[in-house]
Amino acid sequence: MHDKSQIYAIYIFCFDxxxxxxxxxxxxxxxRGIFANIDSICDSLRQTARECDDDDMKITGQIEPSFMYSMLFKEIVLEIHFDLEKEIPGLAKYARQVYKDKPEQLPIIDEFVQQYNGNINNSPVRWYTAECFTYKMLNKALGRLDVATLLKTGFFMRDLHRNIEELHKKQINDNDAPFPKIVFRGEAMTQEDFDSKVQQ
Structure with a gap:
């Protein structure tokens, strides 16, 4: 594992x-260390993040193809005009197929169809941060570069991107808001996904 360039650092969090x-x-x-409390592991993660940023500045070689494809895809998605009257039911139909064995997701998919309209009042960020099909489906598709799913979720990615931009602008312009905010979100991977990422 230590010879894999995709793995920059390993942290062990345990009680003993x-x-x-x-x-x-x-x-x-x-x-990078064995940690028994969350503060010390966070400090170490911050230090490693700074190191990664410094290392990124030094890279002069070739761009990782998957990164390049995802950036191109993002740029394309941001420019497309989506017909939400078609796209939302299309995503819902696709999600129902994907989650047919997870009945707890079906009412959430129905709620999405009824309520989602992509504007700031129906926050795409809220839909993304909820533990529901939108987050799971989008992250899995991005991780695997699953084009079929990425196309189905394209309108949502565009709306999410715009929503984050709006929230960022509001936060920067709000002198009373604490800034910067640090947000961490973990991602669980199956062993199969992990192995495929390590072997790339």
């Missing part, structure tokens, strides 16, 4: 640090 101390040796250079 002594069980894993042997992993912080020169043999395991990507292990």
């Amino acid at each position: 640090k002594s069980k894993y101390e042997q992993w912080t040796t020169e043999k395991w250079p990507k292990v």
Whole structure:
């Protein structure tokens, strides 16, 4: 795992640090530490994020193809005029097929069809941050570059992007709002997804 460029750092979060101390040796250079409390792991993550930013500035080689494709796709999606009267039912039909074995998602899909209109009042950010099909479907599609799903969710990605831009502008212009806000969101991966990412 330490020879994989996709893995920059490894953090071990546990209650008994002594069980894993042997992993912080020169043999395991990507292990940044064993952490028993959230504050110390967050501090280490911030430091590593700064290192990653510095390393990104130094990269002069080739752009990762999947990154390039995702950026091109994003630019295209932002320019497309979507007919929401067709796109929303189309996404709902697709989501019902994908989540046919997860009946708890079906009422949420119905609610999405009835309520979603893409404007700031029906916040795409709210739909994305909810633990529901929108977040799961979009993240999986982005992670796997699943073009069929990305096309079905294109209008939602565009709306989400615009919603985040609007919220960012509001926050910058609001002198009373604490800024900057730091937001972390984890992503769980199946072993299969992890293995495929590591082997790229």
